[in-house]
């Protein structure tokens with residue numbers, strides 16, 4: 001009889017749950033539920049979504065793990081009640097607070113030394129500082145802070161379980177040291193002006209952190225693994241090896257590479273997170289990714305397929321139309337108050353050109369991310385694999401190798417964060433030294449004639465607008 005494990009991705013836009021055969025990695029059932037929009041969300045909405053998406057599958061699982069959107073600040077009081085809506089990774093209001101914290105820590109190099117990354121508005125610590133300065137009553141009421149995946153894991157656990165997290169997600173808080181592999185409570189105090197309870201960290205990545213309340217079918221509570229940040233989950237789901245780069249087109253655009261050495265980029269372009277296996281996950285992250293395509297769709301009044309058809313009917317460079325796609329402010333580059341810029345339009349500009357400019361803008365920002373990752377880690381990408389909702393776009397798939405200038409692997413359509421969480425759950429269940437080996441079949445490698453002029457035009461516009469926000 002097969003053993004099943006449940007992997008959950010509680011990401012920005014939705015919760016996805018996969019029931020997976022622990023022996024083979026085959027997905028046997030899956031469900032999803034949507035999340036509210038916005039960069040500030042009542043975290044209880046994620047609990048309702050996990051109940052809807054994962055509830056019916058949990059009874060069939062012997063182990064479960066949760067991957068979640070990184071950095072979000074979930075503040076709870078002494079009774080475990082929500083103090084205020086969670087501020088998400090893409091909420092840029094704490095940009096000034098991030099800059100202040102860097103200075104108080106002793107500058108960019110000191111930030112890298114302390115937490116492994118340069119603090120930006122996305123990081124939880126900067127959000128704590130914002131609460132201190134703008135909502136002192138909430139700052140006083142708060143007793144514990146946790147990340148989205150910690151909050152969802154705790155909801156699944158039997159009553160009385162202590163909150164827990166993992167080093168991968170912890171490394172994006174701004175109060176965890178990737179060098180010491182430990183919390184830095186003094187950085188919570190620096191940010192908020194007082195200490196808070198922090199979730200328990202595992203002593204090994206495959207540790208069982210608790211058990212789900214017993215549900216009919218699993219004969220007792222499923223074992224709960226530590227879970228992790230969604231990008232660490234994707235790395236596990238794709239079984240990233242040395243030189244593999246994953247490019248995720250979700251709400252965020254993430255280029256990530258597994259590394260044995262602790263990264264450190266004082267420019268802040270590459271964040272030096274930990275992964276879910278004991279290694280590191282240098283990454284670049286943009287705030288604008290799949291929503292660039294959504295905005296193009298809305299402007300043109302078309303569906304995904306028509307946006308692709310239009311984009312592919314134009315030419316490289318969209319007849320001179322270039323889009324700098326910082327619609328919601330941007331984090332890479334660090335321009336939290338920026339807005340998008342569209343240039344080069346003439347009276348001959350067509351709908352096809354506008355569609356093309358949106359797709360090329362997304363791909364150029366990802367190409368910049370890959371280049372930065374290679375430069376700052378000194379490691380050339382051997383294989384570039386596209387995943388995430390936006391990677392379903394036909395135009396993205398066809399134009400990616402041209403804009404990036406290299407062959408690109410299109411992973412079979414799937415939920416790789418949830419698959420990675422399932423792999424972590426299977427690992428915890430096995431107690432082995434390494435996670436199970438699960439193959440991925442059906443990947444497609446695509447190539448195209450490179451169009452370096454497209455990236456060049458994007459970089460020129462990026463440079464020209466450097467002081468616009």
Ligand SMILES: Nc1ncnc2c1ncn2[C@@H]1O[C@H](COP(=O)(O)OP(=O)(O)O)[C@@H](O)[C@H]1O
Nearest residue numbers: 011012013014250251290304388389390392393
């Ligand atoms: N066929 C498609 N073409 C382009 N984008 C798509 C397609 N299908 C879904 N998406 C986009 O994928 C996004 C969601 O991707 P997902 O990876 O689930 O995001 P997140 O992890 O941030 O919640 C949505 O913005 C949606 O518009």
Ligand SMILES: O=C(CO)[C@@H](O)[C@H](O)COP(=O)(O)O
Nearest residue numbers: 011012069070089250251252
């Ligand atoms: O902030 C980051 C990474 O540092 C984002 O990648 C979030 O983790 C959200 O991911 P998605 O929901 O877009 O997948």
